[in-house]
Structures are given as C-alpha cells and as structure tokens.
Amino acid sequence: QKEVEQNSGPLSVPEGAIASLNCTYSDRGSQSFFWYRQYSGKSPELIMFIYSNGDKEDGRFTAQLNKASQYVSLLIRDSQPSDSATYLCAVKKGTGFQKLVFGTGTRLLVSP
C-alpha cells in the first residue's frame, strides 16, 4: 500500500463546476496535509495546507480533512480552464518532521 494515494485521473469537469480531488494516506501519525498544483512542465506550487479535522477555505479552494478516515480532499469551486493541472497531495508526520510524502497526483481538466 502506498503511503499517499490519489486517483491519477484525468478528472474532467466543465467550466464553472466544482472539482473534487481526493487523497488517502496510510500513516495515522500524519499531522499536516498539503495540496500542491503542478502545471505541465513546471514545478509544484503550494495551494493550501490543513492540520485540523474539518474544512479550510481559501478563495475558490476548500481543503477537507478527516483523520479518522485518513482522507483529505480539495474542492475547487467555479472551476476555470486555468485550473487544469496536476494536483499533488502531500503528507507530513508532524511539526518536528520536514519530510513530505507525495501522492502521484490527479490530473484535472477543466473544459470551457
């Protein structure tokens, strides 16, 4: 079992729809969760991070965390063609740790 699992996609949504990206992790000791966006041929860039169970909102993005289910998701409201990219979920064990473990990413395609 991989430490961080994501569906590779592609996930196709029409412009204006809500895109829902999901990630599961295996280590119950994980405490910090990150979503990175990576455009084709570019480097990853951080979108959001979340520590606590529940939802965290930032503009059109909402991260959701359920530690009991070992599940973290990213919702993108009012999806735009410019959101088309690969979204990487990353997990860190705790504040004393620096290492991020990444999933293989989900490719999102937003059609006009």
Added chain:
Amino acid sequence: DAGVIQSPRHEVTEMGQEVTLRCKPISGHNSLFWYRQTMMRGLELLIYFNNNVPIDDSGMPEDRFSAKMPNASFSTLKIQPSEPRDSAVYFCASKNRVWGNEQFFGPGTRLTVL
C-alpha cells in the same frame, strides 16, 4: 527576491557519464530538499538537509547517487555513473525550517541518460 535556482535546466548525457546537478536555495532558508519526479513513481524525496547537514538520505536510490551542501547557499546532487533509468526531472526545494510550511520548488533539471 530570486526563487530557488537550479542548473542546468536540461541535461542529456550518455550512460556511464557523471552528472552533477546544482541548486541555490532561497536566501534565509535553512532546509533543502532534493526530489526526483517520474511518470511511474511521481515525486520522490531523495535527501534533505537542515543547516547544511544531511538529515534523511533514505530516498537515495543507490550508491551511485550522492549529495552535498558545502554551505547555506549551494547544494549538488551527483550521479556517477549515470544509467538510463535515472532519466527524470530533479527538483530542488527550500524552506525556512523554523517558520512557514511551504517548500519552494526550483524549476527543475530534466535529465536524459541515453
């Protein structure tokens, strides 16, 4: 401010040759990470340094790989000898260990070993 700088951006070499990738972290950042990204395995951490000291090199695939950080503003990742399966994009990232959660990634080096 300049971001993480990596060189070269592209490297094409022949099997058996030595390859050296270079990274300059963001000034003031004291943690540095080397990653490798392939289609099959995704983004994998190879090694990371805190204050120029290697902390975790468990991701280094084998003895052909070595990394150094002689000072706070420079790091190298060396592959000797290189093999075709080393072909990948290698990213360097840096972070301030004390504050902030974000690892800032460089543009990457695309390595092709023929």
